[in-house]
Amino acid sequence: MIDIQLKDQTLLPQDCIDFVACPKAGGSSLFIGTVRDNTKGKQVLRLEFEAYAPMAVSEMKKIAIQVKEKWQAEKVAIHHRTGTLAIGDIAVIIAVATPHRKAAFEACAFAIDTLKETVPIWKKEIFEDGEVWVAAHP
Amino acid sequence: MIDIQLKDQTLLPQDCIDFVACPKAGGSSLFIGTVRDNTKGKQVLRLEFEAYAPMAVSEMKKIAIQVKEKWQAEKVAIHHRTGTLAIGDIAVIIAVATPHRKAAFEACAFAIDTLKETVPIWKKEIFEDGEVWVAAHP
Amino acid sequence: MKIQVLAFGIAKDIIKDRALEMEVKDGISIVALKAQLCELYPDFEQLRSLNIAVNADYQNDDFILSEKDEIVILPPVSGG
Amino acid sequence: MKIQVLAFGIAKDIIKDRALEMEVKDGISIVALKAQLCELYPDFEQLRSLNIAVNADYQNDDFILSEKDEIVILPPVSGG
Numbered sequence: 001m002i003d004i005q006l007k008d009q010t011l012l013p014q015d016c017i018d019f020v021a022c023p024k025a026g027g028s029s030l031f032i033g034t035v036r037d038n039t040k041g042k043q044v045l046r047l048e049f050e051a052y053a054p055m056a057v058s059e060m061k062k063i064a065i066q067v068k069e070k071w072q073a074e075k076v077a078i079h080h081r082t083g084t085l086a087i088g089d090i091a092v093i094i095a096v097a098t099p100h101r102k103a104a105f106e107a108c109a110f111a112i113d114t115l116k117e118t119v120p121i122w123k124k125e126i127f128e129d130g131e132v133w134v135a136a137h138p
Numbered sequence: 139m140i141d142i143q144l145k146d147q148t149l150l151p152q153d154c155i156d157f158v159a160c161p162k163a164g165g166s167s168l169f170i171g172t173v174r175d176n177t178k179g180k181q182v183l184r185l186e187f188e189a190y191a192p193m194a195v196s197e198m199k200k201i202a203i204q205v206k207e208k209w210q211a212e213k214v215a216i217h218h219r220t221g222t223l224a225i226g227d228i229a230v231i232i233a234v235a236t237p238h239r240k241a242a243f244e245a246c247a248f249a250i251d252t253l254k255e256t257v258p259i260w261k262k263e264i265f266e267d268g269e270v271w272v273a274a275h276p
Numbered sequence: 277m278k279i280q281v282l283a284f285g286i287a288k289d290i291i292k293d294r295a296l297e298m299e300v301k302d303g304i305s306i307v308a309l310k311a312q313l314c315e316l317y318p319d320f321e322q323l324r325s326l327n328i329a330v331n332a333d334y335q336n337d338d339f340i341l342s343e344k345d346e347i348v349i350l351p352p353v354s355g356g
Numbered sequence: 357m358k359i360q361v362l363a364f365g366i367a368k369d370i371i372k373d374r375a376l377e378m379e380v381k382d383g384i385s386i387v388a389l390k391a392q393l394c395e396l397y398p399d400f401e402q403l404r405s406l407n408i409a410v411n412a413d414y415q416n417d418d419f420i421l422s423e424k425d426e427i428v429i430l431p432p433v434s435g436g
Contacts, residue, residue, distance in 0.1 A: 013151065013152065013155050013168075014151065014152055017151050017170065021172065021226060022226075023174065023175040023225050023226050024174065024175060024176075025172065025174070026171065026172065026173075026174040027169060027170065027171050027172070027250075028169075028170045028172070029167070029168065029169055029170075029243075029246070030151075030167065030168035030169075030170070031165060031166075031167055031168075031239065031242070031243070032155065032165065032166045032167075032168070033164065033165050033239070033356050034159065034161075034163065034164065034165070034166070036161065036162065036163070036164040036237070037161040037162060038162075049355070050284055050285060051284075051355070052282075052284050052329065052332070052348055052350070054332045055329055055332035055333065055348070056355070058332055058333070080355060080356075087161050088159060088160075088161050091355075091356065092355065092356045099174070101169065101171070101247075101250060102247070104169070105167075105169070105243055105246065105247045108167070108243065109239075109240075109243045112165075112239060112356055115355060115356050116353070116354070116355060116356040117353070118334075118353070119353060119355045119356075120284065120329065120348075120350050120353055120355075121353060121354070121355030121356075122284055122285030122286070122351065122353060122354055122355070123354045123355065124285075133285050133286040133289070133351070133354070134354035135324060135352050135353075135354040136285065136286040136323055136324060136351055136352050136354075137322060137323060137324055138324045171436050187435070188364055188365055189364075189435070190362075190364050190409065190412070190428055190430070192412045193409055193412035193413065193428070194435070196412055196413070218435060218436075229435075229436065230435065230436045250436055253435060253436050254433070254434070254435060254436040255433070256414075256433070257433060257435045257436075258364065258409065258428075258430050258433055258435075259433060259434070259435030259436075260364055260365030260366070260431065260433060260434050260435070261434045261435065262365075271365050271366040271369070271431070271434070272434035273404065273432050273433075273434040274365065274366040274403055274404065274431055274432050274434075275402060275403060275404055276404045
């Protein structure tokens with residue numbers, strides 16, 4: 001089972017934990033990505049996330065399906081935030097439940113790595129003195 | 139900062155998430171170990187966890203300190219349950235926040251692997267037809 | 277043919293709009309569309325990568341576009 | 357000397373108690389204590405491993421015990 005969410009409201013880790021909870025799974029691994037207060041030492045004021053929503057949801061679904069197949073994951077939840085985020089806010093949560101724990105870590109790491117490469121979501125960092133679309137330029 | 143807990147009440151992932159939340163950390167990794175409904179296909183009714191408490195706490199502290207040093211973790215929480223657990227109950231939670239996500243996964247995996255090797259806690263699986271101290275015999 | 281191209285992230289800043297109407301030759305490929313975009317807006321050449329999504333899916337450079345496709349400029353993604 | 361040895365997990369089942377009073381020779385090492393325990397309770401030899409903690413810490417086989425130490429039999433752990 002898969003739970004994909006893309007929304008402009010606070011993400012709740014407990015929702016993902018409850019979704020992946022499963023008597024067949026001995027372990028679940030979570031990744032929680034939060035807004036850091038700095039980039040290369042420069043103070044970040046806030047972030048703005050923008051998504052090409054239908055494709056973002058479909059790419060997140062593809063990741064969840066791959067995770068289920070490659071690591072025999074029982075359940076996978078991927079929640080991603082859009083809109084304006086303050087320092088410390090949660091931008092993304094990935095939760096994976098597998099029968100054995102090694103697979104849970106591998107699957108969760110694969111999911112966040114792949115999400116950052118393929119899912120059409122863009123973030124802009126807002127500094128005191130300007131703003132930058134992250135990773136846009138080499 | 140380190141938060142070690144050994145207790146006979148329900149473990150709450152949100153407590154660990156709140157503890158490790160940190161504006162300096164861009165990512166946190168959690169591991170949640172739950173009671174599986176079977177061992178090698180045999181139905182488990184419940185588990186009983188027993189700890190040599192002072193040493194269990196000090197060994198968990200050692201792991202948290204290693205994690206902080208090896209992976210520059212900002213914060214580490216390790217909570218472990220004792221007493222009688224039903225299927226699906228949480229036995230252990232490990233949460234690690236690091237500036238970069240790769241370190242968070244590695245640190246969290248190291249912590250749970252080491253915990254299972256060094257922390258003096260023992261679990262007994264209760265089946266329909268008997269009980270077994272897990273991993274006691276070769 | 278006339279196509280509508282949607283833009284997100286920095287692509288929106290480059291074309292200074294959320295969408296762009298373009299006159300392109302019939303049966304244009306993605307690689308040719310990208311070349312035409314870079315000619316109109318040289319800032320696209322400065323990006324780390326430039327992809328075109330068709331109907332909410334990645335497509336290769338040799339993919340042939342038609343008028344009814346939903347065409348989206350994808351600058352380098354940075355979610356998570 | 358007389359020592360008190362605490363037991364957890366399967367060790368508790370083997371000695372059929374939470375603690376055991378033992379008469380051992382003065383300055384006994386951990387390895388010698390383990391041998392004495394295995395002689396008293398051969399079931400200890402069947403375990404995957406057998407460790408002795410002293411004052412809530414792991415110690416090596418050659419560690420010398422004294423009467424005031426808190427000595428604990430640690431069968432193979434299985435937390436998590």
